[in-house]
Amino acid sequence: MGPVRARGSGSRGPVRPPARPRSSSAGGGLRPGAAVPIATGAALPAGATAVLRREHGELTDGLLHGPYGEGRDVRRRGQECRQGEPLLPAGTTVTPAVLGLAAAAGHDQVAVHRSPLVELLVLGDELLDAGPPLHGRVRDALGPLLPPWLRGCGARLTGRPVPDDSEALRAAIRDSTADVLITTGSTAAGPVDFLHEVLDEIGARLLVDSVAVRPGHPMLLAELPPAGDSHARRLVGLPGNPLAAVVGTATLAVPLLRRLGGHQDPAPLLLPTAADLPGHPRDARLLPVRRTGCEVVPVPFDGPAMLRGLALADGLAVVPPGGATAGTDIEVLEVPAP
Ligand SMILES: Nc1nc2c(c(=O)[nH]1)N[C@H]1C(S)=C(S)[C@@H](COP(=O)(O)OP(=O)(O)OC[C@H]3O[C@@H](n4cnc5c(N)ncnc54)[C@H](O)[C@@H]3O)O[C@H]1N2
Numbered sequence: 500m501g502p503v504r505a506r507g508s509g510s511r512g513p514v515r516p517p518a519r520p521r522s523s524s525a526g527g528g529l530r531p532g533a534a535v536p537i538a539t540g541a542a543l544p545a546g547a548t549a550v551l552r553r554e555h556g557e558l559t560d561g562l563l564h565g566p567y568g569e570g571r572d573v574r575r576r577g578q579e580c581r582q583g584e585p586l587l588p589a590g591t592t593v594t595p596a597v598l599g600l601a602a603a604a605g606h607d608q609v610a611v612h613r614s615p616l617v618e619l620l621v622l623g624d625e626l627l628d629a630g631p632p633l634h635g636r637v638r639d640a641l642g643p644l645l646p647p648w649l650r651g652c653g654a655r656l657t658g659r660p661v662p663d664d665s666e667a668l669r670a671a672i673r674d675s676t677a678d679v680l681i682t683t684g685s686t687a688a689g690p691v692d693f694l695h696e697v698l699d700e701i702g703a704r705l706l707v708d709s710v711a712v713r714p715g716h717p718m719l720l721a722e723l724p725p726a727g728d729s730h731a732r733r734l735v736g737l738p739g740n741p742l743a744a745v746v747g748t749a750t751l752a753v754p755l756l757r758r759l760g761g762h763q764d765p766a767p768l769l770l771p772t773a774a775d776l777p778g779h780p781r782d783a784r785l786l787p788v789r790r791t792g793c794e795v796v797p798v799p800f801d802g803p804a805m806l807r808g809l810a811l812a813d814g815l816a817v818v819p820p821g822g823a824t825a826g827t828d829i830e831v832l833e834v835p836a837p
Pocket residue numbers: 621622623625626637638639640641642683684685686687688689692714715716717737738739740741743803
């Protein structure tokens with residue numbers, strides 16, 4: 500049974516509750532000195548000034564005896580939010596708790612940013628989508644790796660393989676209606692690396708052409724000419740080496756998608772490193788690390804073409820040029836996010 504709410508100015512019972520508890524405010528008001536049992540959370544009957552919980556009183560001969568100080572156990576309207584006050588700041592991610600809060604506050608609709616539509620184009624005739632890697636052919640690791648990560652950033656995904664052929668790549672980019680195209684491979688200057696050439700031909704504007712980070716430095720970001728409906732389109736070019744592509748995703752794709760989805764940038768996570776972290780002489784290095792307590796340690800198998808270290812890692816440490824010595828604080832990107 501819920502609280503018994505009593506009318507009157509007294510601070511102690513007895514009050515005589517009727518037989519059935521109320522679960523709503525239906526019914527008449529209370530006479531002075533009278534009480535009605537109600538369910539927990541039910542609205543107070545008119546004239547009620549205090550509440551006496553069943554377990555705070557003693558029931559003898561149908562009378563509940565106990566203290567019922569004015570206002571006690573009464574939940575006043577507007578305790579959690581005043582009328583007109585914003586419940587949450589703009590940019591808050593809609594979590595299950597946010598949905599529950601919105602419903603509790605009486606909202607039937609919430610205004611949200613549109614999820615960006617991403618088309619993932621996986622380039623490379625050498626890639627296999629099943630079976631063991633053999634005879635110079637390698638398994639496509641990025642087709643399985645990237646979509647769940649990008650969906651976790653709020654994107655809607657489509658995707659397909661594209662052959663190593665400049666006309667096929669040109670058509671795939673030109674005809675896509677996605678907000679963001681993400682390509683893998685073909686960023687370098689090899690005989691079948693057509694990405695720069697195709698971007699130039701279709702009149703794309705390179706916003707970022709290489710980043711001073713290892714692995715992954717050939718990554719790029721371009722603004723594409725509008726498609727039919729003239730909405731803005733961008734392209735993120737990720738290098739083909741899998742760990743380099745992961746670094747490119749963390750560096751360019753994730754911040755772009757978060758911004759398009761209206762999310763706030765997360766505060767940087769700084770953790771001390773328990774071991775020396777090897778760096779590149781001139782560029783930053785993103786190195787897979789594991790958390791041990793409140794410190795991080797590097798994991799083995801961290802080469803540009805490797806994913807074994809990343810699979811064991813909790814994130815990528817941003818190692819400054821020249822490296823970091825044990826004991827120093829280092830920024831850690833939590834990628835790929837769980
Ligand atoms: N002349 C130059 N050559 C290269 C440079 C350079 O600056 N100048 N940079 C090297 C670096 S660093 C990287 S990283 C790679 C980037 O190359 P691409 O983006 O053109 O990638 P690809 O050549 O297509 O592939 C590289 C490597 O990765 C394998 N690959 C590709 N896609 C996948 C996938 N989806 N899953 C698994 N593995 C994939 C591909 O088979 C190659 O082995 O360029 C260097 N060269």
